[in-house]
Amino acid sequence: MDSNLLFLWGTPRSMSTAFLRMMLERGDHEVYHEPFSSIVVQGRTAVGEHTATNHDQLLELLEERAADRPVFVKETTEYDYLTTGGDRIPHVGRHTFIIRDPRLVIPSHFAMNPGMVCDDIGYGHQLEIARRVREVTGVRPYVIEAEDLLIDARDAVERYCRHARIPFLESSLSWHPGNQPVWSRTEKWHRDAARSSRFTHSERTYEYTVDNNRFLYDCYWHHRPHYHVLRKWARALVPA
Template identity: 30%
Template sequence: MNKMVGLWAHPRSRSTVLERVFIERGDFQVFHEPFAHMAFCEASAIPSDEWDHSLPTTYEGIKAQLIEAKTQGNVFHKDMCYHCLDDLKVDQDFLVQQHNIFIIREPASSIVSHHRVHPDMPLQAIGHKALYEIFCVVTKLTGHVPYVINADDLAAEPERVMRKLCDHLQIEFLPHAMTWKRECPSQWKTWRSWHVAAENSERIVLPDNQQVDSDVLDHSPKLKALYDYHRPFYARMNEFCQ
């Protein structure tokens, strides 16, 4: 039976570089933030690049595209829960037919990184609260705590984390998928300016900027307020990291 893997994330969580591993595998059709097309359009304030007008722009249309793709082979899609929160929260049928994986990153790092790309980001766009809401929905729906990856663990020990994820998904770990050429996959072109580091990477690496991010928060009341609001949701999910 074909698999559908849903990687639910918040912005700047290193979800894109994890997605790149699935692109390199070659045995999954990969969709990059498909539900963003119901949340935004080419005229939205959020930075975007080469907008693909051929993609569906409604929740039902996007979901139908993913389900149809699953009839043809394995599917991997990653998205931000805040893009489709209200619809996703009540769509048990969609959630139950896939492997729901969650990735989190310490909010100090994700918020500072987010601010560099989109300084006018609204509160909900930080994404930890929406991610936690879907985490709770999936927990209640399945009776099991979903699989959670901490992005710092992924960056520090990528092979260990990916091997463990593959075991969880019952798929083969493919060593060749852990390295790649520096290029922009076609899936990323709409949001290319968000993924400069991932586009110019050759593998998953651990940057040394945690202290810098904390210092930035200390000097910005706006960012500190965003951090204080979202960190409890991160902390709760972090208790369940694999």
């Protein structure tokens, strides 16, 4: 599906904001940070000079923006957008996905949001979007593993760009640290990304993990099957 509108869907704490930071560094895309969740949380989100107050309106505005420029949208999947007005999502633009080992995602999420419920981890919602995209397009969507960005960022990003049919810009693999206006609403969640200057391992450790907390353990085993479906897709050959 040819389109200037490129989506990246990731669970919270999946390094998706670092990926967005790389896309900002490119300078050739208009970049949107979590506009669907902004509608869920605050009832609105800005798209250019306009404001969207529901998911369908947001999609229409993004399509309009992408009519004459490349647009990149990063979104997290703690919410179920498909059944809350976003049923047209799989039909609009091109969809890619980023995954990270839930053993790392879950403790990080819990440290930021101790009141979370298990569904907030987001792998189930992420997989459902991916499955719907496959149904609509007939092609398994592209899935990138966050761990590959830490092993060899150049190779992982180059492969992503080749699939997305956008130029690979090696200069985008490093950047100046600092907060970005695009993520101001959720700034506290992005301190690692703000401190970073490239894709890098976090040195942070957590008091509660899937190994010492029963709630996190149960969340891990709930989401693990969804993660492994997407990981299998990430390791399969996806037609470009």
